[in-house]
Amino acid sequence: MGRCMADCDVCGASGVNTRNLPMHGALLDVCAKCQNRMGLTADEPRGADLGREQSPRSGRGRRGHAKASRSRPGTDLMASSGVELADDFAARIRQAREQKGWDQRTLAQKMNERINEVKRAESGQRPSDKVLTKFERSLDIVLMETVDGGHESHVKRSTPRSLNLGDILDAAKRESD
Structure with missing residues (x-):
């Protein structure tokens, strides 16, 4: 270092x-x-x-082989697609499963997924979009909500310079206060 x-x-x-x-x-x-x-x-x-230990292989292996995800020119990376996952998605999944009388294993079989995917989702961990679609189809529920787009955050620049990590951390700190 x-x-x-x-x-x-x-x-x-x-x-x-x-x-x-x-x-x-x-x-x-x-x-x-x-x-x-x-x-x-x-x-x-x-x-x-703080709570993590570095694995002995971190930083080695496939470095340089991963595809860099690039957006199209002119695409706003922070723009919302208009829908987002409901805050109470875990409760919705659990309630719908219990209303159908299924245990977690049965739901996992109906979705053709591992039981751990069901357990993780019911504990509040966000599943992939593909798995979310399977939950919606299997349980006949809606997990994605439309967003009104009312909350937008703008960063005010006092000098004509590029935005850096410190600016982002300061803005996040101001929002949390």
Whole structure:
């Protein structure tokens, strides 16, 4: 985790000494100012890394072989498709299954899925869109709701510079307060 001259991924400062540090599950180039401000150290990862242990194979193997997902030019990545998963999808699945008198194993068989998919969904973990469709068809329920699109978040730029990770973290912190 040596130092090098680069741009800070958090504040956007360019040509400063940076350190490659883990932050929220990613390795970022962080300047000393941001490192001190956020309390990051080279040996103590913070945030999402706290309870996890690095696997001995992480960072090796298929690096470079994965397809990079690219959007079409002009596509807004943050635009909503108009529908999203209902907040109470787990309760809807459980209630519909119980109304039909099925246990989790029976529902899994009807959907041609593993029982763990049913258990995960009923515990609140979001299943894939394909599995959501199977739940809707098997149980005759609606899990996807239309979104009104009323809440939009805009980031105000005070200077003509590019948006960096620090700006996003600050905006998220302001929204949570």
